[in-house]
Amino acid sequence: MPFGDGETILDVTRRAGRQVPTLCHDDRLKPAGACRTCLVQIEGARRLAPACSTKAGDGMQVTTANERIDEHRQNLLALYLVDHHQGHDDCEDGAPCELHAMAAAYGAPTDWEPLPLARAERPNDDNPYIEFRADRCIACARCTRYCDEVEGVSAITMAKRGIETTVSTADALGLFDTTCELCGGCVAVCPTGAMAEKMPLVAKAPPERKLHKVRTTCNYCGVGCQMDINVDGYGNNGKGQVAKITSPPPGTLPSDGNLCVKGRFAYDFIDHPDRLKVPLVRNAQGELKEATWEEALAAAAKGLRAVEAEHGKDALAFVSSSRCTVEENYLVQKLARVAFGTNNVHQCAAT
């Protein structure tokens, strides 16, 4: 196989269509070589080498599967499983578990007696979005490296050592009390659902593999990230419900698997009881009452014209939401300039 400068064995084997399992790897991160699932045999080397961090070399002969490697993978995965939440289905509430899938794919024994949990949790973290479930964590450090290397936020860290190695924050504080921006990238990169989303867990949403993904564009701002709405067709008494939002896989689109706090987590308005579905207009007593669109628009126009009459055209200003499309923004400035004769028009994402 030909290879380019700096390419790793993993890059080359993937191009060759060979399966090499990985748990701690993410193309956006520097290779860590720590999960040991990607060990391969290099002709002439005594020890197996991590495919993710070993550079391809001239004339290098690499074996990605043989008896020795198979045995290593099975024993390794069996060890992972003794230090992990037991049972596939249970484990997958919240997010898919790459570990269980890998253990099944490589025929790892699943009947080794489990160890008691030694990783500390952070039970008092009251942020509304992200939960750390220590029993699922495999200490692969994808989340902490992502937070550091991709987001540049460094809110989370690996803490303690040995079997107690866990994911924590400065002084094990809740995420609200750290530099965390709640982008949820740690949730997205976690291979086992240890970094989990609180809302689907609270709502007891079905596992992700049972959800239906609908690709759309985030309309929270002008960047236009692509996102996948994960719909539970049976939720909300059969009416269907958005269970969570995920990013399309890294490397496929310009947003490269990233989302921000709004894109990833601010979807609960969709079925929220407080959501406005019809216009409301205040009556003479100042109470909000349901109205038709004609009534609502007439009331708004009347109010605007009244300001214009009393204070002049430039007493009016129009600000459109960052959630408006280009076409809608066009119409807002038309409304301002043509209907009301003012140039006081702005868009909230224009800062």
Add this chain to the structure above:
Amino acid sequence: MREESRRASVPEELQKAHAAGEDATNVAAKTTGVPAADVFGVDTFFNLLGESEKKLRVCTGLSCRLAGSEKILAQAQAAGLGATESSCLAACDRAPAVLKERRTLVEITAADIKRSGGDWKELDSKEVPQHLRWSGHVWPAESKPKTCAINLAGKPNWSGAASTLATEMGDEAVLAAIDEAGLQGRGGAGFPAAFKWRSVRGQAETKRYVVLNADEAEPGTFKDREVMMKRPDLVLEGLAIAARIVRATEIYMYIRGEFEIPQQVMADAIERTQSAGLYSELHFHIHSGHGAYICGEETALLESLEGKRGQPREKPPFPTEVGLWGKPTLIQNVETIACVPSILTRGGEWFKALGKTQPGSKLYCISGHVANPGVYEMPLGICLDDLVQAAGGYIGKLKAFSPGGASSGFLPASERKRPLDFKALAEIGSMLGSAGVVVLNESVDMAWAAQEQLLFFERESCGQCSPCRIGTAYQRHLLDGYISKRGQDGAKDSLSKLSMVSKEMIEGSICGLGQTASLPLTSAIQYFPGEFA
């Protein structure tokens, strides 16, 4: 470089802030500019930082256990001293040892505990009061410069004669002498020293570093402590010679945090040589460890020097190419470096001839069931019986021994004539390692001894790679299961997964810790099957 050195000072800033009772994470984050979470990650990695509120730690090393440290711990706890456990404190010759903040107190007795009156500050050894710069028993007790390359009983020589000689000889002649001497690394791996020196010398990058590995934390090992205490002159001179050969001017001495006294001795020695104008173009820096055995592994040591969690790096690249802050780095053990001056003054040929089966004289640490535990400088390749004869004989009947620290596993009495060298021990799946020899007599239960060693590795695993992180805990779990059912039918079934676990630890672990951590148990089962029936 400013950012690098700020980062490197994270552990030190944490130590200071803890001592001052401050909000350590945030204070250290502010002074260093390192994110608070990363600072916390470092803090919780090192026992002496993250658990700095614990003031007394009782050694759990095998020799201290044999000397009753378990009782001392129980008594200390009962006396309200708030004592906790510590991994081996490198005072096996003066067991049982207790760490008081960062000072090692030796030969602690029940009477000492009583005298403390329940106040940890008052705990002291009546035998060896802590204001003393205590050291250990060494052999030969008189100066023998002709047969001992290090010669612990010899008077320090502050003339810098060997270093001057090295300059006169020229670099190639120095390297040739080290080559001829056949000097092998004495930190554990036995790697030829000259090879590393040449490798660093040959790098294209011109910024290079020399690092002294004085982390000495392999259970049963306390020779580097004695070298620093008794011959700091040789350590500095060896470092200076090495630094000139590899063209480095910055020398970092990584000394374990529990070595408060040796740190002081080395600091005084630096002061002394520099004020006498010796090695004046070199900068010696002392970096204290903070309680983590793994930082003795050379790449973990580098991470720790850089102010990070002490997690080993994948090799290759080796530190000689990509070391401290990514620059070529020569890392050498204290004993290795201390051999250099006499090799130059007396010749490579002389050094080589000092050995019996392999080149040189060697510092053997002996403790456990022997009459006179201590550091013995003897020809490399003597056997256990020779060593113990010098050490005043066995206490009780020899049952088993550990030839080179916990990582070397156990050997049966039948190996008492085997040369204690790098090659002969490797042939039977053991190793000379750090030459920390622990002798066990017939009173010792091998399952118990293995359990103590397994606990050590579990506690000291850095946790980065899963074969070791989970494997060390799981093998101990399996052994606990066996011990709890011992004597009952099917007790042995508890160990049925062990061979798969140990195989994976050897195959999959990143560094030597995980790769050897199963040896105490697998060797105990191999040689003493009757005790695991």
